[in-house]
Amino acid sequence: MTPLQTIQQHFEARLIETHDFRGDETVVIAGGLLTEMALFLKKTPELDFNYLMDLTAVDYLFFAGGRIEKRARFEVVYHFFSLKHNHRLRLKVPVEEQNPEIDSLTGLWASANWFEREVWDMFGIRFKGHPDLKRILMYEEFQGHALRKDYPFNKRQPLIGL
Amino acid sequence: MGINHFFTSKMSDALGWARKYSIFQYPFVTACCGMEYMSTAAAHYDVDRFGAGFPRFSPRQSDVLFVVGTISQKMAPVLKMVYDQMCEPKWVVAFGVCTCTGGFYDNYSTVMGIDTIIPVDIYIPGCPPRPENVLDGLMKLQEKIQKGEQSRTLYDPKTKKGRPAQLGNTP
Ligand code: SF4
Numbered sequence: 001m002t003p004l005q006t007i008q009q010h011f012e013a014r015l016i017e018t019h020d021f022r023g024d025e026t027v028v029i030a031g032g033l034l035t036e037m038a039l040f041l042k043k044t045p046e047l048d049f050n051y052l053m054d055l056t057a058v059d060y061l062f063f064a065g066g067r068i069e070k071r072a073r074f075e076v077v078y079h080f081f082s083l084k085h086n087h088r089l090r091l092k093v094p095v096e097e098q099n100p101e102i103d104s105l106t107g108l109w110a111s112a113n114w115f116e117r118e119v120w121d122m123f124g125i126r127f128k129g130h131p132d133l134k135r136i137l138m139y140e141e142f143q144g145h146a147l148r149k150d151y152p153f154n155k156r157q158p159l160i161g162l
Numbered sequence: 163m164g165i166n167h168f169f170t171s172k173m174s175d176a177l178g179w180a181r182k183y184s185i186f187q188y189p190f191v192t193a194c195c196g197m198e199y200m201s202t203a204a205a206h207y208d209v210d211r212f213g214a215g216f217p218r219f220s221p222r223q224s225d226v227l228f229v230v231g232t233i234s235q236k237m238a239p240v241l242k243m244v245y246d247q248m249c250e251p252k253w254v255v256a257f258g259v260c261t262c263t264g265g266f267y268d269n270y271s272t273v274m275g276i277d278t279i280i281p282v283d284i285y286i287p288g289c290p291p292r293p294e295n296v297l298d299g300l301m302k303l304q305e306k307i308q309k310g311e312q313s314r315t316l317y318d319p320k321t322k323k324g325r326p327a328q329l330g331n332t333p
Contacts, residue, residue, distance in 0.1 A: 138271070139236050146270045155270065160239050161279040161316075 003047055003082075003089050010040065016071075016094075026090040034093055034103045041080060041089070042108050049080035049089060052105065055115035057095075057123045061149040073097035074125060078105075095125055104130040122147035174310055181225065181251070182304040183213035188224035190244060193231030195258035198290035207293040212300050221247040226303065227280075232260040233273045245280045246329075251312060253283045253303060258290050265289060274319060281313040281327045 001009075004018060004025040017028040029037055041049040055078050060070040072094035080089045095102055104127035105112040116127040117136040124145035127133055135142065139159060144151055191199060202209055209215050218224040221244045233241055245254065256276055259265035262285045264274035276282060283306055286299040306312075315324035 137236075151270070153269065156235075156274070157270070158235050158238065158273065158278075160242055161273070 001046070003049075003087050006044065006047060007037075007040070007089075011037070024090065025088070026092065028092045028094070031093050031095060031102050034105075037091065038105050038108050041091075046085070047089075048082045048084045051081040051083055052078065052109035052111050052115075053081045053088075054079040055105075055112055055119065057119045057125055059123060059147065059149045070094070074100055074123060076102055076119065076125060100125040101128055102126075103128050104133075106130055121145070124148065175308075178308040178310055182307040185212070185214035185226050185300075185303075185307075186216055186218045186224045187214055187226045187228050188219070188221050188244070188248070189217050189228045189230055190241060191228075191230040192233060192237060193258075193260065195231045195260065195290040198293060198296070199228065199230045199257065202293040202296045207297065209297070209300065212297070212304065214300060221245075222249060224248060225252055227252065227254045228257055229254065229261045229276050230257040232265070232267060233276050233279075234271050235273060236271075238273050238279055241276065242279050253307065253312060254280055255284045255286065255299060255303060256282045257286050257296065257299075259287050260289075262287050275317060277317040278319060279316070281315055281329075283311075283313045 002020075002025060004020055004027065007027055008015065008018060011029075011033075014033060015027055015029055019026050027037075041047050055076070058075045058077060059073065060075065061073055063070055074095040074097070076093045076095055078091040078093075080091065082088075093102060100123070102125060104116055106116065106127075107129065113131070114136055116130050117133060119125050120127065120133050121135040121137050122145055134140070138146065141159065142157055189199060201207060203215070203217070214226070221227070225248075227245055227248060229241065245252075254276075256262045260267065260272070261276045264272050268274075273279065284299045284303045286296055288295050291299075314327055314329070316327045318325045
């Protein structure tokens, strides 16, 4: 059984969407299910995702010139890897624009710490339960979130000089 | 009057000559241009032939600040502090397009040319500049040092003109 099939068997209709493109397996779930899903991924012996490889976000504002409707403005994307079984999984969680907040995974994977700070810094998505959620790349004086699509690309916020 | 004038001009010539062949440089290396800086400094191109072979990693002991690589907005106050700590007379070389103009990093994080922060004497464009380019820049800098010239202007992106730099507050 592939990881995707194991997950489908366990969660059934609670998954929003799944797809499998040439062995690249993806699961889309709602934010409320994240903690349960993360525990399942880490603790199930035949999945055993002990390595969170990447955590990032996508801003779908103006996506495809507005022709494609997305569920929510943001999507947080996780990439998991199992060193034991040598398999991977991509997990996507839509996040609303009004209250961009989602559970933190720092308790399960320590590598989530800095990734989540980066997503907060660049997209302004808050992580509930993160031990120290502050900017990681930009300076504290920086206003706004630089990788949001509505951040003006030519806006400058110098610390000194012009 | 004649004899005094003769002595002062000869004296500054001698000073310029001594300074241009004993450049103690401070390499402020932040990005990929550093590779080309190392190649210029190492035996094959050998900046030591120009008397600039001795990098000092203390700004207080150096004459020329080599700014090598992209300067981000977060790094800018550090660069300014290093510049302020250098003793007069001092010169600045902008190494690579990132330091000259910001290069292709037209975005939220990068300083659009270090001459908005500190006065620059020599611009060496290129991404990265070839070592020959760097040596050419170094020779032009030596000419400048010989003449006793130093840049004292900053670039103002709003008016697109130079403006005098406010110097002299060494922390
Ligand atoms: S000018 Fe090019 S090589 Fe030099 S630091 Fe910038 S990007 Fe790198």
